[in-house]
Amino acid sequence: MQYWLMKSEPDVFSIDDLARLGTAPWDGVRNYQARNMLQRMEPGDLFLFYHSSCTPPGVAGIGRVVGAAYPDRTALDRASPYHDPRFTETKLPWKAVDVAHEETFPQLLSLSALRNLPGLEELPLLRRGSRLSVMPVSTGEWEVIVLAARQK
Template identity: 45%
Template sequence: MSQFWLVKSEPDECGIDDFVAKRNGVIRWDGVRNYQARNFMREMQVGDEVYLYHSSCADIGIAGTLRVARTAYPDPLQFDPESTYFDPKADPEQPRWTSVDLAFVSKAQSVLSLAKLKQMPALQDSHLVKRARLSVMPLSAAEWAAIAQALSH
């Protein structure tokens, strides 16, 4: 059974246009350094549907749809001393941090803004509204459907 997710990124780091450019490829979703978000990533399964949310930019909100292409594996950046995501306490035998691979599905005609998302009754109890700082979060089927409907208008 498919699960539904929302991931956040600054579009200048990894936005929907990066996925559009790799239309037939995948992008490693890495650099997540929050334990709850990492644990959610570890629950992702191939085929799960994912909304990409642009944050810290002029046009904040949901910018497109992705799909999980590869389940959780150790984030290589945790072991790279040149990376801003390097973790000196990370152990290759028991890695701390996780990556997943995400593939492009579609780009929204326009970004579905946070203001509109907050107005949606179906999202009032969602992680998006209650824990806005979390970079990876699950969505219920009802939350996914409400967003899908809003994106189609």
């Protein structure tokens, strides 16, 4: 099993939305490096659900990958904010994965709190200029973050 961190703006899709739905597609990723991470995901992998572009940003809970990556068809949907007229049925470079809700933390573990936790010095999220929406998390980093989030 692998661990991940996936970012979403809570006014677009939040941990509460995932909890209400139970399962949902994680789509709309429009960065090649993040897309490659989605392709590496396997059913059963766990991810930290990170609320971004909000005040404060932080880890809101845990989700589980329930299926292998597949073509993200939102690029073809004219009504989608992720529509891109350059793509066709035979040319879909973006990927999506289906995810399920596992746990909502009692409180958001904020980005500032993450910066103060020992053991996260190499976490890609905390590196200057890191804007990836999907990134790997080591087992040690996962344990530090989940323990801190559950103690809130």
